[in-house]
Amino acid sequence: MNVVFQSPLVGLAGQQSPTQVGIITVSDRASAGEYMDMAGPALQQDVEQRGWQVQSLALVPDEISAIQQAVKSFAAQGCGLILTTGGTGMAERDVTPEALRELMRVELPGFGELMRMKSLELTPNAILSRCLAGVVESSLVIALPGKPQGAVDCLGFVADAIPHAVKLARKEPTSC
């Protein structure tokens, strides 16, 4: 198993409790060094432009145990939001949904529904996606597609609901 945990990045000092984000690229070939991971860096840039703070990055193969280990590690580090990219298709090696469902206390079907519905405006193949989201420990976990642009697009489709969802996952008091 080839799990690469990169060094956490340091956020801006003094920022008022931004969302701490962990990003996990799920890819056999990128984790084997056959090509460079593009989706992780694309998501990192997008997340930082939103004013959220990338706390941890990981690159894991399409293996249930490797995916779960990375998610549990990031949840234990206090990431309020954990994004995965890759492994949500219908190929035999695509096991991200299976890996995450075993860990989720609750699944939130609206994330996948909205990501597919909005992606349909870009491609009819959007309905092949098994993107999903749910709560693992006190973290919101969202499984995004593997293509860099698809991952960034899908994050954008659900981004407005993330701050409230992260608060609820962390059991912080909210107005409702």
Add this chain to the structure above:
Amino acid sequence: MNVVFQSPLVGLAGQQSPTQVGIITVSDRASAGEYMDMAGPALQQDVEQRGWQVQSLALVPDEISAIQQAVKSFAAQGCGLILTTGGTGMAERDVTPEALRELMRVELPGFGELMRMKSLELTPNAILSRCLAGVVESSLVIALPGKPQGAVDCLGFVADAIPHAVKLARKEPTSC
């Protein structure tokens, strides 16, 4: 366990077999008397304005067994439609979907999909909802959000499909 079953209301005599409705408010705090249940009465008023007949009301805490007991009781009383309000979020005490899924013969995913899709026009947080519907015994059961306005809105989004669904759940002959 603090289950309050209120007296059934008497419908209009002579009305041609209206849909008999049971309404269950699921809330720890309302059932403990910490605040007054607003969602149940809001749903009751809305249901009666639709010409349906509210047969039974209940107020139960966010406990799987209490929710299930109320649903089974209302199904046994012959409610063709059972509405719940509350417990569909992502907090640890939100267990209405889990309680209902154990009882459902079939789940009807289109209800939750439509409620979330239409609610998205009102708030991006709509995708956090785990609203759902399905058949328990011979009753259609729909789990609505806990906020009074959200419950009434979501009922409205799916209302046009309810008469046919109730007939199918009751195994009454239909044109298809």
Add this chain to the structure above:
Amino acid sequence: MNVVFQSPLVGLAGQQSPTQVGIITVSDRASAGEYMDMAGPALQQDVEQRGWQVQSLALVPDEISAIQQAVKSFAAQGCGLILTTGGTGMAERDVTPEALRELMRVELPGFGELMRMKSLELTPNAILSRCLAGVVESSLVIALPGKPQGAVDCLGFVADAIPHAVKLARKEPTSC
């Protein structure tokens, strides 16, 4: 058990590997000869107009084992796409989703979501449908409604995603 397998039709010689389609009508009454199957022929005509090739047809009752036997048989015959019509409602005899889910390696929720969303433009009762899709062996399996027009309409709503999905199910190389 009354399973009728009709003779496979022969496709156009020389056609470049068209999608080979199996069509399964699921209906107690049609398989008992109480009325003529209209949905299967309607789908066959629609499929052929798309330039795909109907390889096999079957007519089975609403029985889990009969549905599964037909699907497995068509998958073994090499049908890249298997369409079922019927048994996706909420009646007690509607068991097509249960039959298929037991066979599916992965379920693709976007197909059912899109079929319901588009059907809503035609009827509010669209949310009662439990249409679904997924991968069985190396075949894409799509469960369509039982009414002939509904089956053809729903196939049309998802048709643009089928060629790519069939390739992925068959593990043929694709551009992504």
